[in-house]
Amino acid sequence: TQLLEQSPQFLSIQEGENLTVYCNSSSVFSSLQWYRQEPGEGPVLLVTVVTGGEVKKLKRLTFQFGDARKDSSLHITAAQPGDTGLYLCAVVLSYNTDKLIFGTGTRLQVFP
Amino acid sequence: GAGVSQSPSNKVTEKGKDVELRCDPISGHTALYWYRQSLGQGLEFLIYFQGNSAPDKSGLPSDRFSAERTGGSVSTLTIQRTQQEDSAVYLCASSFAPGWNTEAFFGQGTRLTVV
Numbered sequence: 001t002q003l004l005e006q007s008p009q010f011l012s013i014q015e016g017e018n019l020t021v022y023c024n025s026s027s028v029f030s031s032l033q034w035y036r037q038e039p040g041e042g043p044v045l046l047v048t049v050v051t052g053g054e055v056k057k058l059k060r061l062t063f064q065f066g067d068a069r070k071d072s073s074l075h076i077t078a079a080q081p082g083d084t085g086l087y088l089c090a091v092v093l094s095y096n097t098d099k100l101i102f103g104t105g106t107r108l109q110v111f112p
Numbered sequence: 113g114a115g116v117s118q119s120p121s122n123k124v125t126e127k128g129k130d131v132e133l134r135c136d137p138i139s140g141h142t143a144l145y146w147y148r149q150s151l152g153q154g155l156e157f158l159i160y161f162q163g164n165s166a167p168d169k170s171g172l173p174s175d176r177f178s179a180e181r182t183g184g185s186v187s188t189l190t191i192q193r194t195q196q197e198d199s200a201v202y203l204c205a206s207s208f209a210p211g212w213n214t215e216a217f218f219g220q221g222t223r224l225t226v227v
């Protein structure tokens with residue numbers, strides 16, 4: 001079983017539509033990150049959320065950390081073709097080492 | 113450049129051969145990670161180096177996989193006796209320091225194809 005489950009796995013929408021993707025776990029985390037990966041590139045950090053219930057906005061992207069710090073959502077308003085990519089959530093596991101673990105990913109395709 | 117550099121960008125190898133993948137992290141970054149990504153899916157953790165500490169090898173899928181980091185900088189991921197299921201994109205990342213608020217910077221990856 002995956003530590004971080006993301007849904008949906010795939011999403012195809014038309015330009016201008018709104019969407020929400022989710023990152024869920026049964027574990028509690030001190031923080032959570034969202035990355036975006038474009039084809040042929042490595043992931044790039046979008047945001048880090050720290051406090052339960054925290055909401056962060058990055059232009060048309062809104063990120064929320066769950067109150068219990070077990071889950072997070074990413075909402076995109078008026079999606080653009082440039083939003084196309086693989087969206088990954090990630091957490092630092094600090095049991096023995098501070099390794100960075102990624103979720104299963106949501107692949108978003110926005111059509112003009 | 114100032115980013116994470118990986119080489120080669122593409123590697124085609126025959127089943128049973130050994131391969132070495134190289135990662136040059138950003139100068140000054142103490143943490144270095146290797147991940148495997150199959151068919152554009154999520155990132156599978158392989159190994160993590162932090163400073164002079166013993167590496168976290170908990171993600172290596174078999175004893176055919178090994179990695180080292182020389183002088184706290186360049187890292188090499190070695191896959192011995194490659195199998196077709198090893199075909200994937202191997203991504204390397206580095207960060208300034210470990211911890212919850214650190215940003216991982218990724219290379220463009222090495223696409224490995226085992227034929």
